[in-house]
Amino acid sequence: MADTSPLKLAKELLAILDRDEARLQRIDNYIHGKHDDPYMPPQADDEYKLLAKRAVSNWTPLLIGTPAQALYVDGFRAGTTEAGLPRPTTLTSPEWLHWQRSRMDARQAAVYRGALGYGHSFVLTEQTKKGVISKGLSAKRTSALYEDPANDDAPYAALTITAKPKGETPGKARMFDATYEYAVTFASLADLDSVKVASAKKRHGNSECPVTRFAASVDLEGRTVGVVEPMIPLQNRINQTIFDLLVAQTYTSHEVRYVTGMAPPMQMEMLDEAGNVTTDPALAVDSRPKLDAAGNPIPAQINHNARRFLFAEDPDVKFGSLPAGPVGSLIDSVDMSIRHLAAISQTPPHHLLGQIANLSAEALLAAETALSRKITEFQSIFGESWERVFRLAAELEGNSASADDFSGEVQWRDMESRSLAQAADALGKLADQLGIPKRGLWKRVPGVTQTEYEDWEQMAEEDDSVGQLATALVRATPETTSSVPATPDSEVIAA
Incomplete structure (x- = not known):
């Protein structure tokens, strides 16, 4: 039987961080513009080295930011009750209250950017003095263990570093299993003999590990890959070409x-x-x-x-x-490398090259198709992770209906750039030609928030109640007839 003691789990989780440290740090360097130097002569002088620094053209933040800016959770639609009736989803629903308490409107972007950059990020759901909240965890500080890393959504153990070692001061970490939370100390990631797990432990309140993984892409081996690491060779090629261009401009362009x-x-x-x-x-x-x-x-x-x-x-x-020597071929080479980067990363070329003049609406839609498909894939993957976060939060709050709700789903804001007139025309056709209830299309109005949607529902109910009251009053009022006694002339006229 495998050793699943807390000390054994802590060592295994720290070993994972030690194994991935160099790879994740290299990705982090490229995200922040610290790239490998381009090739230059062995006896390069200071002028060459200065040109090498200026040759860094960092495209990796754009590869992360383009899909991340289209990912924004704007609501949560709960599943059905035991009786088969839909549970109401409002601003006072437990799922959305937890979302707002955790300030995820602003913090969700960091979770997506971490997952897209490093391949995965994590969210910890826990009970605090302010209530149940969730917060993002960095992949550089957090690791998790799964029985089936490709298919399991719940790890059986997870560890996150809260303080790194400094001199003689050991590092600190929090470790979670299916029931308890442990305090872990260590001298360094490589020194597993220094790992210590405190004997005191406390229940975290969930029936499974409270750490949820957000993975940009997971293969059947359980490996996660972000959008930066596969693009590093292309990024190096662009930097090398720009370095050659700068050298040519400096020494041969005049x-x-x-x-x-x-x-x-x-x-x-x-x-x-x-x-x-x-x-x-x-x-x-x-x-x-x-x-x-x-x-x-x-x-x-x-x-x-x-x-x-x-x-x-x-x-x-x-x-x-x-x-003077020609530099046009080097400029064409830079343009070609950027186009390769756009094709492989599924980023529209006009996002990278800035060439958008004289493009029709159909051409822009075709250019955005690959990016839209990639964003839809990320929404499906991240949406499942958020649903688990909501279930964990509901379990800590004692809400069994929400904790057992596996049919709920998050609602993503429509970030496509369409005019309000186009959206109104399309929604009107859906209502008139397909018979879809108009109230069911309110959520699809561009830019509508959960608060606005609920205000519309309340105003519609008030209008309906006023209309129903007016109709009831009309029906309850008897028809009035003239009380003036008939005269012979009036009888003749009536006849």
């Missing part, structure tokens, strides 16, 4: 003028009668070229610029120029 048969003037130093170097012109009786440490004459600096002309009295001196 016409070079040359002169032959002319010796530059030398730096001179004054000598006194004893042949010693002096700086006093009154004592100077002779002069000689100033020598460097190797005994060679040191040329004097010439102040030459575009406003000055060089001329020579010697007829053997020749002036000429070398033509």
Whole structure:
């Protein structure tokens, strides 16, 4: 039987962090613009090294930000009750109250960016003094163990580092299993013999580990891959091409003028009668070229610029120029590499190249198709993770109906750029031609929030109640007839 003691689990979880530290740190470096240096000559001088720093063109934040900015949870639709009736979802529903208490409207973006960048991130759901809240955890500090990492949504153990080791001060971590939370200390990730688990433990209140994984992509081996790591070779290629372009611009993009048969003037130093170097012109009786440490004459600096002309009295001196080298091919190479990056990462080319002029609506829609499919995939994966977070929070709050609700689903805000007129026309056709209830289409109005939706429902109910009251009053009021007694003339007229 496998050893599942807390100490064994802590060592295994810290070993995972130690194993992945170098890979995740490299991804982190590329996200923040700390890229590998492009190739340069072994004897490169400071000017080459400066050009290498300026050659870094960091595209990786855009690869993360483009899909992340289209991921925004705007509501939660609960499942059905035991009687088969839908549970009401309002701003006062337990799921949405937990969402607002955790301030996830603003914090959800960090969870998505972490998952897209490193391949996965985590969310911890726990009971606090402010109530049940959830918070994001970094992949660089958190690891989890699964019996089936490809299919299980609940780990059987997870650990997150709360303080890294500093000198003699050990690092601290929190570890969770299906029932308890443990305090863990360690000297370093590589020193597993220093790992200690405190004997005191406390129940976290859930029936399973309260840490939920948000994975951008998981294969059947349980490996997670983000959007940055596969693009590092292409990012390096772009940096190398831009470095070559900068070198070409610096050294060959301008016409070079040359002169032959002319010796530059030398730096001179004054000598006194004893042949010693002096700086006093009154004592100077002779002069000689100033020598460097190797005994060679040191040329004097010439102040030459575009406003000055060089001329020579010697007829053997020749002036000429070398033509500038072309840089157009390097610019085309940069453009090609960026297009490859756009194709492989499923990012629309106009997001990277900024070329959007003279594009029809159909062309823009076709360019956005691949990105829309990728975002839909992320919404499906992350949506399942959020649903587990809601179930864990409901269990801690003692809400059994929400804790056992596996049919609820999060609602994602429609981030596609469409005009309100287009959306109104499409929704009107759905209601008129397909008979879909108009109230069921309110959620699909672009930009509508949960608060606005509930305000609309309340106003609609108030309008309905006023209308029903008016109808009831009309029906309850008897028809009135004239009380004036009939006269002979009136009888004749009536006849």
